[in-house]
Amino acid sequence: MTDPQAAADPSVCYRHPDRQSWVLCQRCGRTICPECQILAPVGVQCPECVREAGGSVKWQPTGGSSLQKAARRRSRPRWVQNTLGLLHPDSNAPVLTYGILGASVLFWLIGFFTANLPATFLAAFPAKEIAWQVWRYFTSVLIFPAILDFRVVLSFLLSCVFFFLIAPSAERSFGRSRFLLVFASGAVVGSAASVVFGYDGYGFSGALFGLLAGFFIVQRSMGGVGTQLLIIVALNVVISIALGGNLAMLFGGLIGGGLAAFIIGRFEYRARSKPxxxxxxxxxxWVVAIAAATVRLLAIAPAGVGG
Structure with missing residues (x-):
């Protein structure tokens, strides 16, 4: 039905005077909004012209589906909209950082109520019984022993703080896929190095140092010096030594993350290089690091997990 007010104003839809539009029906010349625009063999027509055509034109509002999707989005709860916005590929939010940090804290808390069950099944230990359990080199980065000891708790909290300060910037700078590759390389090589040198492998240290190495590689490739990063690395090494930390994991993570960042920068943008x-x-x-750790574990006498 034609609205008299809309008929006098050519900038609004003749059926919906509250909707502005500049699209005209190809038959009658009246203004029609996206909901009233119906595809015709040539251009779009209004619903009344389609009826007059005796149904020869297919009824398919051009903006109907998009309007319906927009309405559904608006009807979602605010927290759902915010969550979907964070997960959108174009979002700049460091969702991987938040997810990794949240999972680590969750596993740590669960450990207090389950006699360190997450560490038992997910951390890397220098024990022959876990020689073929290769998933541990990937999951150990999320694990920290649930022990009410001042040094252990302080080490966990400092790891979380440093990770929260460094990882979001790394994720935004590298992009999520590159961040994940560099992060995983630091974690895997760091955990494997720990096992090779007879240490328990767990925590953010290897992955964190891998990200720092990645930052350093990127800065050097852009002509920077990276002095601040070297200071941060040195500070973390000092803190780790003071708290009895695992230096094998730190330097293993540096090597793993640095190599990953170097490879990405070297090959990703080459014209002849495959993605x-x-x-x-x-x-x-990863395969070489895990193989080295596996050989090391198979060469030692059986021991209790974590022993």
């Missing part, structure tokens, strides 16, 4: 080349090379680093 899968950097990923294949990084996975090869």
């Amino acid at each position: 899968s080349t950097p990923i294949a090379l990084i996975i090869a680093i």
Whole structure:
């Protein structure tokens, strides 16, 4: 039905005077909004012209689906809209950082009520019984022993603080996929190095140092010096030594993350390089590190997990 007020104003839809539009029906010339625009063999027509055509034109509002989707989005609760916004590929929010940090805290808290069950099944230990449990080199980064000891708790809290300060910037700078590759490389190589040198492998240290190495590689490739990063690395090493930390994991993470960042920068933007080349090379680093740890574990006498 034509609205008299809309008929006098050519800038609004003749059926919906509250909707501004500049699209005209190809038959009658009246203004129609997206909901009233119906696809015709040539251009769009209004609903009344379609009826007059005797149904020869397919009824398919051009903006109907988009309007319905927009309405559904508006009807969602605010927290759902915010969550979906964070997960959108174009979002700049460091969702991987938040997810990793949240999972680590959750596993740590669960450990207090389950006699360290997450550490028992997910951390890397120098014990022959876990020689073929390769998933531990990937999951150990999320694990920290649930022990009410001042030094252990302080070490966990400091790791979380440093990770929260460094990882979001790394995720935004690298992008989520590159961040995940560098992070995983630091975690895997760091955990494997821990096992090779006879230490328990767990916590953010290896992955965190891998991200720092990645930052350093990027800065050097852009002509920077990276002095601040070297100071941060040195500070973390000093803190780790003071708290009886695992230096094998720190330097293993540095090597793993640095190699991953170097490979990504070296091959990702080469014209002749396949997109899968950097990923294949990084996975090869993981395989070598895990193989070295496995050989080391098979060469030692059986021991209790965590012993």
